[in-house]
Amino acid sequence: MSTPTTVDRALRAALYDDTDAGLDTGASLLAADSAADGELARRGQEFVAAAWRRGWQPADVVRLVRRELDEVHVRLVSQLILGEAGQRPAPTPRWAAQLKELDELDDEPQRGPDRFSHATAVLELYRLLLRLPALEPLDEPRPSAALRQPESRMLTRIRALLAKAEATGYPEEAEALSAKAQELMARHSIDEALLAARTHAGDAPGACRIGVDPPYETAKAVLLDAVAAANRCRAVWHDALGFSTVVGFEPDLEAVELLYTSLLVQATAAMTKAEAAQRKGGRKRTKTFRQSFLAAYAHRIGDRLRAAAEEAEGQVTGGEGELLPVLAARDVAVTDRMEEMFPDTVTTRLRGVSDAAGWEQGAAAADRAQVTGRPRLP
Structure with missing residues (x-):
């Protein structure tokens, strides 16, 4: 020995x-x-x-x-x-x-x-x-049927739009830039789904993990879930480990990562500004204000993201009869993969949302960051 x-x-x-x-x-x-x-x-x-x-x-x-x-x-x-x-x-x-x-x-x-x-x-x-626990392995999604470069021109443009939305101090400009980015994301996802179906490519859902950092993790997880749902993905939050696992097809996973990060930056900036105004008026309930603000922001932005996604689908011309069954099949595949990875999930209730002013301000901020559809881009 x-x-x-x-x-x-x-x-x-x-x-x-x-x-x-x-x-x-x-x-x-x-x-x-x-x-x-x-x-x-x-x-x-x-x-x-x-x-x-x-x-x-x-x-x-x-x-x-x-x-x-x-x-x-x-x-x-x-x-x-x-x-x-x-x-x-x-x-x-x-x-x-x-x-x-x-x-x-x-x-x-x-x-x-x-x-x-x-x-x-x-x-x-x-x-x-x-002492790290075992996690569900993440299967990398198979390459899309679309020919890809390391960073497609579409993703480069989306990144640039979101970066401008985060940097501007004008809500109307941020709204327009975010709307354009969401429309491009939806169109990119639809184009790849149709191409995969037409070429009989063997695309399959994959998964990625996205950090959900303190404070106010529950509200942030709800925001991520809303972004994921609007982009045809499913999110499962692991609160003890500080991340959510998002299941979906690769173009949609990319969209979720980009949009969640950008909206979180925009929400945080709007929350800080709104809170400063509240404190000038003598209010000191900072924690409840922020929790309520982010909860309202997540709730309202989810509604608007879903509307934008539905409008983008409705704008696709020349293939309506083909599109709906293709997207339905992909939704089923994502759900099946999520349930295979996480057969036992529970619903988390968002607590601590008791500040009416925070809720109103958060909903207003989501309205300013709205991603409703726009006329199709050339």
Whole structure:
């Protein structure tokens, strides 16, 4: 039987004992033996690889580490993920995009702590990685029948429209830009659905995870659910892990990611402005105001997104008889995939919505960010 290494003894002391004493013992062992650094990093990469086998993806792990620990742990886990990724190609394009984002963050200069503090942080991170639960694996959707470049011109245009909507200080301009973006998204989805049907392509629903960060996670999850439903997707919220899993066809998943992110930025900006006006009037119920604001925003924007999607479908000419059965079949496929992944889901009730002014202001903000249909773009 081989003699336990310093890393073996440190991990045994720290990872299977939740006390500070075990953590201190393990960190002391590692701090005293610089020759153990390489093996410690390799063990960390093994923990990361084990997370992949349990259904996690790079962005999921980083999101949970940021939620549960500190920025030093985020840097550590990013380095481990990138180190492990260098040993094999990325399994999917979405995975590759997550690695690219981490690589860009990792270029930032870092200031290293003393050896004991560093070892403590490493062991705290490994404790978390060791206890990651198994997740539903995300099957990457098969490539669409449409020929794609790394970033299609349509998606580039949609991104630009939403970026302008987030940046403008004029509600009417934000409304027009968001409306144009939603119309392009709906048309893009319909075009790809029809093309897949005509070419008998084997498209199938996939899934992605989108972060739902504190505070006011429930209201944000409701907003994401509304965006997903309007774009022919289904969303399941994992409140304990800080994300929602969205199931749908790839063009629709892309639309949900883009639109949810943009609407959340717009809602937050509008909420901050409305809250400042309320506080000038002597109101101090900040938490209930914000919760009610976001709840109303999610409720109203959902109605408008659904209306925009229905109008976009109605604007398709020359293929009405073909479109409805194609979209119905895709809806069934998405529902079946969602129920296969999550056979036991429960409905969450939105609580804490008791501020009438917050609700009214949130509904008004959703009206300003409305995505009702517009005449078809050339």
